[in-house]
Amino acid sequence: MALTVQQMLAEAEAAVPRISPEEAKSLVGRQDVVFLDVREPAEVEASGKVPGALAIPRGLVEFRADPASPARDPKLDPAKTVVAYCASGGRSALVLKTLKDMGYDKVRNLGGFKGWADAGGEIEKG
Secondary structure (H helix, E strand, C coil), X not given: CCCCHHHHHHHXXXXXXXXXXXXXXXXXXXXXXXXXXXXXXXXXXXHCECCCCEECCHHHHHHHHCCCCCCCCCCCCCCCEEEEEEXXXXXXXXXXXXXXXXXXXXEEEEEEHHHHHHCCCCCECC
């Protein structure tokens, strides 16, 4: 049976814990945590990102996360906690569910970048 986007999002959100901007602020700069911005490059350019976050669009994350992929990004490490975000939280939930399926056990969804900014989170401009 085919899944709808709403069903896929519901499954992803059920599988991946949410984290508040306040909780996320305490994780910035930790060696055992990687922040992952899955928005498109133009979105990141327009608003900035969480300091030190990897900016990898949603469509490329699997290729950057798979140890067997030639496009692998070594900063994406299954031993680390991955905190992802996008514009509203949907793309990040889907990415994190996929990463969880790939063996990344410590995943957290920050949700939307606007929530981070509105909570006074530091912003790195590119």
